[in-house]
Amino acid sequence: MPEGDTVWLTAHRLDQALTGRQLTVCDFRIPALATSDLTGRTVADVLARGKHILIRIDDDLTFHSHLKMDGSWYLSKAGGPAPRRHPDHMIRALLGNAEWLATGYRVHDLKIVRRTDEHQLVGHLGPDLLGPDWDVARAVANLEADPDAAIGEALLDQRKLAGIGNLYKCELLFIERVHPWTRTGDVADLARLAISAQRLLRLNRDHPEQSTTGQLGRGRDHWVYERGGQPCLRCRTPIQRADQGRPPKARSTYWCPTCQPVVST
Template sequence: MPEGDTAWLTARRLHQALAGRAVTIFDLRVPELATSDLKGETVTQVLARGKHLLTRFGNDLTLHSHLRMDGSWYLSRTGGPRPRRYPEHMIRARVGNEEWTATGYRVHDLRIVTRSGEATLVGHLGPDLLGPDWDPEQAVTNLLAAPDETIGEALLDQRNLAGVGNMYKCEVLFVEHVHPWTPTGKVRDLTSLVNAAQRLLRVNRDHPEQSTTGMLGRGREHWVYERSGAPCLRCRTPIQRADQGKSPRARGTYWCPTCQPAAR
């Protein structure tokens, strides 16, 4: 599931393949952008902002995309076989040059804006955990603006800090011994918590595998995430799961009742 580290790695690989080269392939398969054509322009930069991807061109335009729950970009050699990750009808975008072609499967929120217009799409985001603007003090201030909200829901609110998804939410709360339903204002050390989140994303950003335990063995990559009923890797207590948040945004949340006791 794409989270901030996945978006960061995707942006880096797209930048390496596309930046500094003239576009020879530009195909957006959404009705409102179907006639858009940036062939001949040069890609200057591809960067991630939280879970958003911004592909900048030399003519001051930016192509925005979002991975959401199921989006992905794949690279292939131009003129060679296309990646067969998903059926053809799932392709939403193709951007390429004479050497590389980036194919976006099920990517969301495709927009073309001017550079100054990027703020309308990502200006609401809090400090980016993997960006140059990372500011733990601001992240804590943002979280404390709603002290009665559960910390599990607050971490997923990208307006507080950008990049944490459901998996990292569960894992960082376990690492910090915080029960997911603790009111944000009652968390003992929010600074430690947001810094732990940043560390977890940083150590995973350079490779597609996501491990918060330091292990890659099947079923041992994560402390609690998607391990409902399995024994805690620390104390052997069965991991619990429950939906958190209001429908339709409720997310499956995992925690160890011994390592993460509920606040009194």
């Protein structure tokens, strides 16, 4: 699943390719937008909001997409075919100009709204870890409002703070030595946790690799994520894995039982 840093980098690259240029290609392959045409309009800017991507058009319109679990945007030179990263039937949107073609594969929640109505799409989100609205105090207050929630689930609630996905949830809690099932109200320092989360995403936002250990070697780039049964890189205890949350939103959670002990209450 794309996380906040991946969404930020995607929006950044789209911004570099599309902003300030007039659209010469516009092809939406979903029924709701099948007759919509943005050709002739100029892209004003592209930005990420949590895990949402907003492509703003110069006449006060915004084209919205969400990557969810499997969406992606790819860039290719104009005049050529769309990049064959996935079968053509998975293309949901094409936007292009004289230099670049942006192809959206399996992108979700495609909508065109007035810019003044963007709040209907992203207004529910908490402070964005990679956005100009990042506010540690507000993120902490949002987390504190639900003290009985397990911290592993609370961090994935985009209404509390926007941008953390399952990978960073697991890695963040390991780094800060917090057990995933700890009550949010029992976490000793929520501000430290939020600051560490923002630091992790900032360190990874400018490149596609996602390393939390400082290493890029296979099996060495993550402390616990997807390392169930393997020895902890810090203490050699086998990493544990279990589903956290209620179906269908249960997520695989990884932790070290030695480095992240259960909190006694």
